[in-house]
Amino acid sequence: MRAEDHNRNAPFPTSFGGAGATPFAARVRIVGGGLTGILAAFQAHHLGARNIELFERLDQLGGVAQPHSQDGREMRDGCHYFGPQGDPIRELLEEHGARFQDFDNRFGAVSQSLDNPAIAQDFGGPALAGSNIELAPLAGRTLGDRLACYDDELRAPLERYVRWHVGCEPSELHADAAHPLAINRVYPKGASLDALWQAKRSNPLADDLFGIPRGLWGYTTNAKASLPVGGFTALFEQCRAALAAIGVRVHDRKLANPKTLLAEDAPGDTLVWAASPIPLFKAMGLPVPRAPAPKFATYTFEVNWKGPTPVYFHNFTAEGACFRAYIYESAGSTLLTAECVTKCDENELVRDIYRLLDHFEGALTIGALQFKSIKPRWLYHSVETIDSLEQLRRALKARMGDRFVAGAWETYAKGAKFVEVEADLRRALEITLALEAI
Ligand SMILES: Cc1cc2nc3c(=O)[nH]c(=O)nc-3n(C[C@H](O)[C@H](O)[C@H](O)COP(=O)(O)OP(=O)(O)OC[C@H]3O[C@@H](n4cnc5c(N)ncnc54)[C@H](O)[C@@H]3O)c2cc1C
Structure with missing residues (x-):
């Protein structure tokens, strides 16, 4: 199923879901306060759960989508976009007070080589x-x-x-x-x-x-996208307030220990693991797979840009260090984040960004570097990792049945993640409701 075909308000065989949901007392414990965990908490409440706890190891919600904040401006690691109106994730967040602004989704790509490039606009x-x-x-x-x-x-x-x-x-x-x-x-x-x-x-x-490319065949599905009004920090603060308003207990700075959580499992409880599954392997006595997690460096510059924002440009040439340059507005500044395959010399990076953007409409002047960071990204799985995750799911299912909900670990796009987690959560909560009805 594609994310856009998903209907999270689809009727249930039971009376739960939406305003008429049958409330139930059994616990829903959610590990991970990234977007997947937050959405799981909202959706669990929508389905009738009233005893929901969320564990986040850091002091902020948002996970990989939470930017570093500097002088009120967001130093973003990369571009996290939401869909236009009608995007199920956005709708769920809007139900809880979040606001989004649509924009014309502009992007481009440079391939072959930076000196003799093949250019694609809106592809x-x-x-x-x-x-x-x-x-x-x-x-x-x-x-x-x-x-x-x-x-x-x-x-x-x-x-x-x-x-x-x-x-x-x-x-x-x-x-x-x-x-x-x-x-x-x-x-x-x-x-x-x-x-x-x-x-x-x-x-x-x-x-x-x-x-x-979109313009060559009239494809319009991704012509619009949206970003949260006021940025991601405001979005996640709003989410925190909305979670509190519906009675979800958020435990910050709480690194969930899988052994403890599994030991405390009671009949009817649901456990949603919307965080790295690596600690679960040890807890289940399974070998930990080798997971490729390259460390990427990101550099955020203040820029002067005469062109549309937000916009991003992908570099497929395998030249230089920057694989994507993303230009966006935050708190009155125009910023450019360069995502790089490795740490690099700042002057060389600036030169490469000019070479990359030289092929597109718009005029760029790069100013001072504002922020840099290096982080691993657990996004590129090996076949061994995928097979190990399947083994882990089987082991957890043998122990907890459908009451264990994996946070769509293998899936990249947040829309697809949401569809998967939401379906598993419904199955888990149907079991809970049936147990409480006995
Ligand atoms: C730079 C970048 C750009 C991306 N761009 C897009 C995009 O444009 N579109 C898209 O669909 N997807 C994108 N993705 C994929 C992205 O992973 C998902 O879209 C989504 O944001 C992931 O959310 P999550 O909640 O599943 O995971 P995370 O955001 O990783 O959240 C997991 C949370 O769990 C916490 N945690 C971990 N272990 C524990 C523990 N033991 N106990 C308690 N808490 C724990 C972490 O601190 C974190 O807050 C991007 C990813 C990256 C890194």
Whole structure:
């Protein structure tokens, strides 16, 4: 199911859900105060739960979407967008007082090389010079297998980009890593648009692997996106107030210990694990998988930009260090965050950003560096990690049944995460309600 097809207000076999929900007393414990945990708390309440606790190891909610705040301005690590009106996540947050502002979703990509680039406007994936759209059948589960479907001319620059971006071979990653790497759809610039369009319509693999820039085929689904009014810090403060208003007990600076939580499990309790699942492996006596977690450096500059905001530009050339430059407004300043595959020299970075943006409309002057940080990102899974997570789910299901809700650990996009967690939460709470009715 696509996130936009999801209806979280769909009727239940029982009377719960929405204003007429049957309240119930059993506990819902949620680990992780990122977006997934916050949404799970709101949705659990919507479904009738009235005894909800949320554990967050830090003193702020928001997880990876919570920016560092400096002089009232948000130093964002990357671009976290919400959908336009009608986005189920946004709707749920709006029900709890959050406000969003739509904007024209603008982005671009540079591929091939920075000096002799292939440019794509309003296309977030690589636009490559190849013309051959014949695909080899998909022969396995790794990203290497996925890329091997393409003709050599398209495959080689994609492999180079993966090595540069994550620092490992495509064969070491699961095929779904294509999504956080933004190479899930490739535009072969040399192909005829008609042929490409026909291929996408007639062959699901071609539809999955090829994309066409929005303006060239009238695709409008992602033409609008939204951001929280007042920024992310305001959004998460609003969420905290809304959680308190519905009686959710938020425990800050509380690193949840899986052994303790599992030991305290009572019949009818639901446990939602919307945080890193790594500690659960030990608690369940399972080997911890090796998880690729590259450390990315982000640099936020004050800039003068004559062009639309927010906007971002992706670099698929595997040159320099910056893989994405994101320009946004925060508290009256225009800021540019450069997400980089590694720490780099500031002057070289500034030069590379100019080279990257030189190919797009708008005029940029980069000012002083405001903030830099280095953080690992647990977004690119190996096949081994995916299999280990499946084993972990089975072990937890054997112990708690459907009352254990995994926080969509493997899934990247927040819309898809929400759909998965919401469905699992409904199943868990139906069990609770049935138990209380006995
Ligand atoms: C830079 C970046 C950009 C992204 N951009 C997008 C995007 O544009 N669109 C999109 O859909 N997705 C994007 N993602 C994916 C993103 O991961 C999800 O969209 C979503 O924000 C993740 O929320 P989460 O709550 O699942 O995880 P997190 O935000 O990681 O939250 C987990 C929380 O759990 C807490 N925690 C961890 N362990 C424990 C413990 N033992 N006890 C208590 N608390 C604990 C952490 O402190 C954290 O607050 C992006 C990710 C990154 C890193």
